[in-house]
Structures are given as structure tokens and as C-alpha cells.
Amino acid sequence: MIVVTGATGNVGRALVERLAAAGQSVRAVSRDPEGAALPPGVEVTRLESVGLFERASKLFLHVQATGDGAGAVLDTARAAGVRHVVMLSSGIIQDGADETHPIHIRHARVEQLVRDSGMEWTFLRPNAFATNAFQWAPQIRRGDAVHGPFAGAASAPIHEDDIAAVAERALLDPGHEGVVHRLTGPEAMTNAEQIATIGRELGRELTYVETPVEEAEATLFPHMPRHMVRAMLKSFAATVGTRPEITSTVEKITGRPARAFAAWAEEHRADFAV
Numbered sequence: 001m002i003v004v005t006g007a008t009g010n011v012g013r014a015l016v017e018r019l020a021a022a023g024q025s026v027r028a029v030s031r032d033p034e035g036a037a038l039p040p041g042v043e044v045t046r047l048e049s050v051g052l053f054e055r056a057s058k059l060f061l062h063v064q065a066t067g068d069g070a071g072a073v074l075d076t077a078r079a080a081g082v083r084h085v086v087m088l089s090s091g092i093i094q095d096g097a098d099e100t101h102p103i104h105i106r107h108a109r110v111e112q113l114v115r116d117s118g119m120e121w122t123f124l125r126p127n128a129f130a131t132n133a134f135q136w137a138p139q140i141r142r143g144d145a146v147h148g149p150f151a152g153a154a155s156a157p158i159h160e161d162d163i164a165a166v167a168e169r170a171l172l173d174p175g176h177e178g179v180v181h182r183l184t185g186p187e188a189m190t191n192a193e194q195i196a197t198i199g200r201e202l203g204r205e206l207t208y209v210e211t212p213v214e215e216a217e218a219t220l221f222p223h224m225p226r227h228m229v230r231a232m233l234k235s236f237a238a239t240v241g242t243r244p245e246i247t248s249t250v251e252k253i254t255g256r257p258a259r260a261f262a263a264w265a266e267e268h269r270a271d272f273a274v
């Protein structure tokens with residue numbers, strides 16, 4: 001039995017679908033089990049359920065979905081006999097990183113809890129997700145101009161199912177214990193290029209209109225604490241005019257190259273269409 005936290009999210013849903021298709025027993029965790037809409041045969045439960053780890057040997061750990069309770073979840077997993085944790089961490093953790101960055105602090109803390117848990121672990125450290133482009137969907141539905149900071153901010157966006165494909169292998173195959181996998185998409189893309197790519201997919205000419213960073217500080221990611229938004233803007237600014245890290249880890253582990261952003265945009269066309 002494999003327990004998957006964050007199971008209704010971008011990566012978790014893709015992972016649950018993969019594991020279910022591979023005939024694995026999966027227990028998915030959601031705050032809303034009734035609304036989770038996961039494949040038939042997948043057990044869906046809450047994080048607080050007694051018996052969450054009954055018969056489980058592996059855990060996919062999602063930081064946001066376990067929150068401050070990650071330590072307790074790991075203690076319960078270990079006591080119930082779970083042997084291996086595959087954690088969705090973040091590429092922000094690397095040599096020379098700004099360890100005061102809130103996203104670094106949040107992921108490094110949970111990585112340490114996992115290391116200290118005594119269970120085997122694998123850390124997936126992806127950089128920017130292609131799904132971050134969903135932030136522009138409301139603007140794209142309204143018109144052809146997308147306003148935001150740093151038109152030239154560069155990343156190598158990764159398809160959520162490529163992360164899930166690596167997680168699947170790390171959960172099912174031997175040899176991933178004690179290993180860190182740095183994951184990226186296959187090519188550098190600026191914000192402006194991502195918008196143009198989505199536009200081509202929609203048959204529209206979309207333009208990224210750069211706005212002052214102060215404006216973004218006030219309005220970007222309204223659900224996020226402002227200090228975190230400020231830290232993120234600082235890291236976006238640092239990527240302008242640079243070449244992002246690009247790894248071949250997805251291909252090495254899954255045997256298939258990581259998908260380009262254009263392929264992601266084609267698959268998610270409906271999410272941006274009016």
C-alpha cells in the first residue's frame with residue numbers, strides 16, 4: 001500500500017493515476033475525500049484518519065498538504081511500518097542557496113524531519129512547475145495582454161506528470177534510497193515566451209506586459225503571505241537574463257525526455273480557453 005498526500009493536486013493526482021494504472025494499492029489523502037474524484041479502486045481518506053498507514057510500506061509526502069503536521073505524520077508512518085518516504089521538495093535547496101528564503105526554510109525543515117525519521121528517503125527537488133502558468137489563466141480569458149513582473153524572468157518549467165513519473169519510479173523501483181533528484185523541464189523559457197506559447201496553442205497573439213515590481217508585491221498570489229511574495233519576486237528578478245538549471249533526470253529515470261512547455265500548453269489548452 002502506498003499513501004499519497006497532496007493527492008488531488010497537480011503532481012499528486014498524476015501520481016495516483018499512474019500508480020492505480022500500474023495496479024498498485026493506493027491510499028490517497030485529501031481534506032475532501034468525497035470530492036476528490038480519483039480513479040476507482042483508490043482509497044481516499046483524511047490525514048487525521050486512524051489507520052492512515054495500515055498495511056502501508058511507502059509514503060509520498062507533500063509539504064503543503066501535511067503542513068505543520070509533517071513531523072507527526074512521519075512518526076505515525078514509521079510506527080505503522082512505512083519504510084520509504086518520497087518527498088516532493090524544492091529545487092530551491094541546493095549548495096549556495098539563500099537559506100533565509102521562506103520557501104527554502106519550509107522545505108529544508110521537512111527534509112530534515114524526513115532524514116531524522118529513520119525511514120529510507122528520496123527527495124524530489126523540482127524547479128518551476130509548468131502549472132505556475134495557471135496564474136495567468138484569468139487574464140488570458142479576459143484579453144490578449146497579460147500583465148505581470150519580469151517579462152524576461154527565465155525558468156525551465158516542468159510538466160507535473162514528469163514529476164509524477166519520477167515519483168512513481170522512486171516509489172516502485174529499488175535504488176532511489178538516500179538519493180536527491182533535481183528535476184526541470186527541457187528548455188529555458190521566459191515569462192514572455194510562455195505567454196506567447198500559450199497564445200499559439202489558443203490561436204491568439206498574447207503579449208506579456210511587464211509591470212512594476214511594486215505593483216506585483218501588492219497583488220501577486222493574494223493567498224500567500226506578503227513576505228513570501230517579496231522573497232519570490234526577489235528570486236524571479238535574479239533569473240532575468242540568466243540560463244536556468246536544466247537537468248536530464250526525468251529522462252534518465254523514466255526513459256522518456258521531459259516534456260516541453262508547448263506540449264504542456266497543448267494538453268492544458270482548455271484551462272486557458274474562454
Ligand SMILES: NC(=O)c1ccc[n+]([C@@H]2O[C@H](COP(=O)([O-])OP(=O)(O)OC[C@H]3O[C@@H](n4cnc5c(N)ncnc54)[C@H](OP(=O)(O)O)[C@@H]3O)[C@@H](O)[C@H]2O)c1
Nearest residue numbers: 006008009010011012030031063064065090126127128129
Ligand atoms: N510551483 C512550483 O513551481 C514548485 C516548485 C518546486 C516545488 N514545489 C512544491 O510542490 C508543491 C506544490 O505541488 P502541487 O502543485 O502538486 O500542489 P497543489 O496542487 O497546489 O496542492 C496539492 C494538494 O494539497 C492540498 N493542499 C493544498 N493546500 C493545502 C493546505 N494549506 N493545507 C492542507 N492541504 C492543502 C490540496 O488537496 P485537498 O484540497 O484535496 O486537501 C491540494 O490539492 C509546493 O507545496 C512545493 O512544495 C512547487
